[in-house]
Amino acid sequence: MTDFISNPDAKHKSGKATKIALRWFLLLLLLIFALYYLMPLFVMVTTSLKSLEEIRTGSLVALPREVTFDAWKTAWSGACTGIQCQGLQPYFWNSILIAVPAVFLSTLFGAMNGYIIAHWKFKGANLIFSMMLFGCFIPFQVVILPMARVLGMMGLAGSIQGLIFVHVIYGLGFTTLFFRNYYVSIPGELVKAAKVDGAGFFRIFWSIFLPLSLPIIVVTVIWQFTQIWNDFLFGVSFSQAGTQPITVALNNIVNSTTGVKEYNVDMAAAIIAALPTLFVYVVAGKYFIRGLTAGSVKG
Amino acid sequence: MSDWLERHVPKMVLAPSFAAILLFVYGFIAWTGWISFTKSRLLPKYEIIGTLQYERLFISPRWDTALNNLFIFGALFIIISMILGLILAIMLDQKIRTEGVLRTIYLYPMALSMIVTGTAWKWILNPGLGIESVVRGWGYESFSFDWLVNPEYAIYTVVIAGVWQASGFVMALFLAGLRSVDEEIIKAAQVDGIPTSRIYSAIIIPSMAPIFLSSFIVLAHLAIKSFDLVIALTGGGPGYATDLPATYMYTMAFSRGDIGQAASSAMVMMLVVFAIVVPYLYSELRAKND
Amino acid sequence: MSPILKVKNLVKNFGSTEVLKDINISIESGDFLVLVGPSGCGKSTLLNCIAGLEPISAGEVFIDGRNMTDVSPKDRDIAMVFQSYALYPTMSVAKNITFGMKVRGVDTETQKRKLAEVARQLQIEPELNRRPGQLSGGQRQRVAMGRALVRDPKLFLFDEPLSNLDAKLRVEMRTEIKRLHHDLGASMVYVTHDQIEAMTLATTIVVMKSGVIQQIGTPAEIYGRPQNLFVADFMGSPAMNLIKAKATKNGAGTKIEISRENSAPLILTDTQNTNLPENVILGLRPEDIAEASMRSGPQVQTATCLVDIVEPAGADTYVMSKLGGKEVTARLHAETGAQPGQLLEFAFDLGKVSYFEPETGQRLN
Ligand SMILES: Nc1ncnc2c1ncn2[C@@H]1O[C@H](COP(=O)(O)OP(=O)(O)OP(=O)(O)O)[C@@H](O)[C@H]1O
């Protein structure tokens, strides 16, 4: 080493070499981590394409010797969730029927609330906002019992509408927060100018705020869709046999104790349940991350 | 539109949401709180009888396990996710050319339902056919990995799955934090000849204190609410070895028909969450209003 | 005829802080009222109160004789130009200008005609189909003006409309606004930080401090006869020299004595102002102190002072000398040969002098 130090040229070269070696090492580490994160997905996909026979005899991490889509077919339309054996298909549509209206309504209310809290402050508006924020953080266990009773009283017990209602109510805090934080960055002078121009509350929202809102609408819709699609607690608490969302059905398939354990079907079902949110993540990852960070850092 | 209407329209538009929050959040909390002081079983009774339910709760060995598990799971889940997230963020911050792809890979578990995560890891950790058989296949015949069905260790499988799901998210938070550090300060330090490791440890990481705090809050919050993951991975078992307060509450409410226990355990959960979140939110809101 | 704008005993509180205190203003049709004052003194708030954008806590606002106190902004027949211009970012320039008319249900023909008229007047025809984000600062400013002009209101309100422009453009637009005011004969209320803007545009200036009006007057009055120390110090650049002095009755006039370090006090005799208290603050603008050889007149007095600092500033050279414990600035010709450390004979024009009470700051003469 001393040799190198006395020779500036050599030192320079060795510094460069270590630097390159370090970078490769870094990249290697990063790739190992990437494998760690990808491994479960890989195992899920390969398992779902194997036959039960191959699963029992082969290795977890081996590629399928013979690709078969039988497990996917069963998972989609034949697997048993308790006594019914219709696969995930009906529950997939249930989740869509729940998520689409719930996302739409909670986004709409969130946009209006955020617009008001950011630009039409009145006495107590801040307090209302704080109360909504705290509402984002409660563990939902604390509202399940009374909610079950209230849904019953409204005649919505075990219904899709009931689940939509629940998701809209408990999504409001976050959607309001998203829109409020986005709208406060729009200068108040814009609202003032529009007021002087003669526009009112709805006109200003429609003509000025809505055209500016596309990014935050995307963030909110993605956030809400992911939350609602992935929800399990509300689904399992407030649904009944025909109205369960896909997460509940998936859990029932996986944990059903009757018959042989079909691991390939379990994995296919899990992938099917994950596909919509994964698709959203891959297509609009930027907005997904923005929602995650906004929803947690600011909340 | 008349002037009066014009002036009150914002209040009227906000009113339904406000009423909903008031009733369905605060009203419901009050209701659950009330029930937790009654001797409700299958059906709610409204006659206050004192702290009986809480006494029952704290002598119940099952609740004891649930709280213990929450502590173990919460601590490990938070610490490991934070460390892993920070390491990944710092490594990714080195102007890696494939950063975009790697980030996408690290973060995708966050898009999955905990039920999916639980299902996947349940299969991977399966004592007969999972990791265990893979390692045995490599020639380590005596290798044994049965945590999933071992009451002593089952809770650690929940940690494994939880960390896998959430650490990428912590990475994203930290990465955003690293990127928001003032470039000029870093350049000044580089000009002063301070080595990269020192720049991180002395300048960048300390300036990210707020991000540490908010990821702690998020992770703690996730840990306390964790319900789906346990249900899908272990179903609370073996026995009730992996029960968490959330699963305890659910079992009491829907399988045991013991509303009083469900309510009191939910209230304890809420107090734990609020003890962590309220000071944080309070300071956040105050900082925002100043 | 009733005044075009009358503000009566207006008070505005934000929570418990009183931001505007008992404001009274009245201007006639065609007046150009300029509001000046330090940052945070309540200028924008006052403008918003006049526009109806902020509810007022007490008092009344009349526009063209009509009590507008509880009328919403859209019915006050006003137009407003904001500091940030507040152009609607997703609308084209043309849509920005016609939005107000569209909201009010003006027919398309009229909209088009008025748009064309204003676009020609402000020379923004080529920009009509662009978005605000694609315009330069000066063009944005013109669009904001256009949005106000097209309304043809009774009263224009401007909140620092030029402060986001660079110095050169600011001068150009200042002239433009002056021309518009002249051509339209419109009534305007204009907020600015810039004293030169205030002096060149205003027919009436209102100087405010901490929500209180300090003085209302024509530019010449505000500049020449400031009513208190605050106005004296605030208006004019470099600021008026405010020098501690002792006044004693001396026959028909007053002997003014200004202390100096390391030499005998400076003595001036004012023959016009008698009845001054013993302690006063004497105010003289830099241009009222000159080289003795350059200035003469009945009230001009000369005295020799030590030159401290010489600051050439193009057309003028500012020379400072220490009087009454402060650096006193004199505005001399650029050709002055004054050198630091030199003794120079100065002329003090006591015809322009102001006296203030040191405690209350009120004007004495
Ligand atoms: N919405 C508000 N709530 C509370 N205080 C406010 C509000 N708007 C303004 N203020 C306060 O009122 C005072 C006057 O503000 P204003 O904006 O009128 O000042 P200004 O004279 O226009 O200042 P500048 O020259 O910087 O624009 C300030 O102290 C400000 O902090």
Ligand SMILES: [Mg+2]
């Ligand atoms: Mg202002």
